[in-house]
Amino acid sequence: xxxxxxxxxxxxxxxxxxxxxxxxxxxxxxxxxxxxxxxxxxxxxxxxxxxxxxxxxxxxxxxxxxxxxxxxxxxxxxxxxxxxxxxxxxxxxxxxxxxxxxxxxxxxxxxxxxxxxxxxxxxxxxxxxxxxxxxxxxxxxxxxxxxxxxxxxxxxxxxxxxxxxxxxxxxxxxxxxxxxxxxxxxxxxxxxxxxxxxxxxxxxxxxxxxxxxxxxxxxxxxxxxxxxxxxxxx
Numbered sequence: 001x002x003x004x005x006x007x008x009x010x011x012x013x014x015x016x017x018x019x020x021x022x023x024x025x026x027x028x029x030x031x032x033x034x035x036x037x038x039x040x041x042x043x044x045x046x047x048x049x050x051x052x053x054x055x056x057x058x059x060x061x062x063x064x065x066x067x068x069x070x071x072x073x074x075x076x077x078x079x080x081x082x083x084x085x086x087x088x089x090x091x092x093x094x095x096x097x098x099x100x101x102x103x104x105x106x107x108x109x110x111x112x113x114x115x116x117x118x119x120x121x122x123x124x125x126x127x128x129x130x131x132x133x134x135x136x137x138x139x140x141x142x143x144x145x146x147x148x149x150x151x152x153x154x155x156x157x158x159x160x161x162x163x164x165x166x167x168x169x170x171x172x173x174x175x176x177x178x179x180x181x182x183x184x185x186x187x188x189x190x191x192x193x194x195x196x197x198x199x200x201x202x203x204x205x206x207x208x209x210x211x212x213x214x215x216x217x218x219x220x221x222x223x224x225x226x227x228x229x230x231x232x233x234x
Contacts, residue, residue: 049107
């Protein structure tokens with residue numbers, strides 16, 4: 001009796017294993033979208049050191065997390081990221097910034113030997129998620145410093161983007177808030193890299209005009225007229 005049931009158990013186990021493999025293979029994988037970008041063809045533009053880039057621990061995984069109505073996070077059952085989301089964010093930042101600044105002189109910290117940055121851009125991303133009934137939300141803080149390390153600018157960021165609830169549209173919305181963050185970073189870098197306007201030349205001080213001395217009144221000259229009698233004509 002046992003000998004007859006054993007092959008059936010093996011068959012059932014094989015069917016379940018195959019079903020599990022098929023289900024795993026059918027789960028779609030997602031990546032953030034870069035948008036309409038172009039890679040600069042030549043090494044030119046401002047030299048930027050991007051980093052350190054700190055990304056929240058819960059984003060450093062392949063699970064595509066869903067923010068629920070009560071604020072909790074659960075992993076999506078039928079979708080995941082194509083690799084670490086944190087690594088994808090790093091690459092998106094570099095590529096999108098290079099495109100917007102038209103510069104290939106972008107290096108992700110830690111810097112390589114011989115690279116001398118003109119500005120240093122530090123970034124901390126504390127939130128990037130969405131849910132079936134929750135918008136895509138990105139929260140971050142960035143700091144822009146000069147080559148000498150002096151702080152030039154910085155800001156706390158909160159960005160939101162709506163979607164229709166599907167996983168595909170959630171990924172689209174999360175991609176858009178990342179693109180909006182890069183727009184802010186690029187604008188800050190461009191503002192600081194512009195040459196300072198020249199101060200206007202001081203106005204020349206003109207010497208005071210001396211008033212002309214008053215012209216003395218002309219005194220008529222008395223001329224005698226010769227005749228029978230002296231008549232004075234003025």
